[in-house]
Amino acid sequence: xxxxxxxxxxxxxxxxxxxxxxxxxxxxxxxxxxxxxxxxxxxxxxxxxxxxxxxxxxxxxxxxxxxxxxxxxxxxxxxxxxxxxxxxxxxxxxxxxxxxxxxxxxxxxxxxxxxxxxxxxxxxxxxxxxxxxxxxxxxxxxxxxxxxxxxxxxxxxxxxxxxxxxxxxxxxxxxxxxxxxxxxxxxxxxxxxxxxxxxxxxxxxxxxxxxxxxxxxxxxxxxxxxx
Amino acid sequence: xxxxxxxxxxxxxxxxxxxxxxxxxxxxxxxxxxxxxxxxxxxxxxxxxxxxxxxxxxxxxxxxxxx
Numbered sequence: 503x504x505x506x507x508x509x510x511x512x513x514x515x516x517x518x519x520x521x522x523x524x525x526x527x528x529x530x531x532x533x534x535x536x537x538x539x540x541x542x543x544x545x546x547x548x549x550x551x552x553x554x555x556x557x558x559x560x561x562x563x564x565x566x567x568x569x570x571x572x573x574x575x576x577x578x579x580x581x582x583x584x585x586x587x588x589x590x591x592x593x594x595x596x597x598x599x600x601x602x603x604x605x606x607x608x609x610x611x612x613x614x615x616x617x618x619x620x621x622x623x624x625x626x627x628x629x630x631x632x633x634x635x636x637x638x639x640x641x642x643x644x645x646x647x648x649x650x651x652x653x654x655x656x657x658x659x660x661x662x663x664x665x666x667x668x669x670x671x672x673x674x675x676x677x678x679x680x681x682x683x684x685x686x687x688x689x690x691x692x693x694x695x696x697x698x699x700x701x702x703x704x705x706x707x708x709x710x711x712x713x714x715x716x717x718x719x720x721x722x723x724x725x726x727x728x729x
Numbered sequence: 730x731x732x733x734x735x736x737x738x739x740x741x742x743x744x745x746x747x748x749x750x751x752x753x754x755x756x757x758x759x760x761x762x763x764x765x766x767x768x769x770x771x772x773x774x775x776x777x778x779x780x781x782x783x784x785x786x787x788x789x790x791x792x793x794x795x796x
Contacts, residue, residue, distance in 0.1 A: 579746050664758050665773065666760075
């Protein structure tokens with residue numbers, strides 16, 4: 503059912519592109535007229551996610567300080583891990599959305615007040631996202647985590663994880679790798695169609711996406727091949 | 730692979746977090762092992778075997794076709 507809906511959706515988009523171009527007319531998805539609304543909407547969502555991250559940090563600290571025993575200890579650990587994961591995800595999405603909002607403002611020349619608000623939101627989101635790994639100490643207080651300022655932070659964190667954690671990471675990363683590959687490929691094809699039918703070249707984006715795809719796959723295949 | 734880990738852990742009055750600390754692994758690893766979603770390394774299997782005072786093959790049971 504899910505596959506059918508996805509196929510229907512993709513078919514619809516391709517069909518729409520073909521139908522739009524069949525009569526020789528062109529179309530443009532102009533974002534300039536709604537640039538203000540887009541930047542306000544994305545900033546608002548970003549602020550909401552920053553708020554959610556803060557709430558999760560407070561909950562994380564509060565729960566971590568509670569003393570429990572027996573099966574409740576497992577429930578507590580599970581809840582701490584979920585709070586940490588949700589906080590990290592919210593702060594990451596918040597950074598991405600605030601960057602998009604800032605990009606819209608920079609490109610479309612919006613008011614200085616909006617620029618300052620969006621820049622402040624982006625800065626706050628980036629700060630929370632940068633600090634988010636340090637809250638892992640509330641989930642695993644017994645572990646000696648490397649500092650987030652450490653140049654080899656990611657490598658050290660991976661090295662100190664055990665086989666169960668690596669198993670979970672592998673499942674997650676493999677799924678996001680395959681989805682990332684497919685989505686980038688679809689995005690490239692979409693940009694090609696858009697460029698052809700709208701006469702607005704998306705060549706730069708297509709080349710960037712192609713380079714990302716090549717680097718991603720080279721990195722993966724070289725790592726696997728050289729073992 | 731089948732496992733009696735949950736049953737044996739409960740018999741020793743340990744929760745997942747406590748067993749994880751004793752076996753020097755994360756609670757996620759114990760949870761995955763109990764759900765039979767991960768085959769443990771020899772090191773972890775032996776550590777758990779010592780904690781629960783049971784032979785490895787009494788905790789992690791492989792079927793004939795798997796060996």
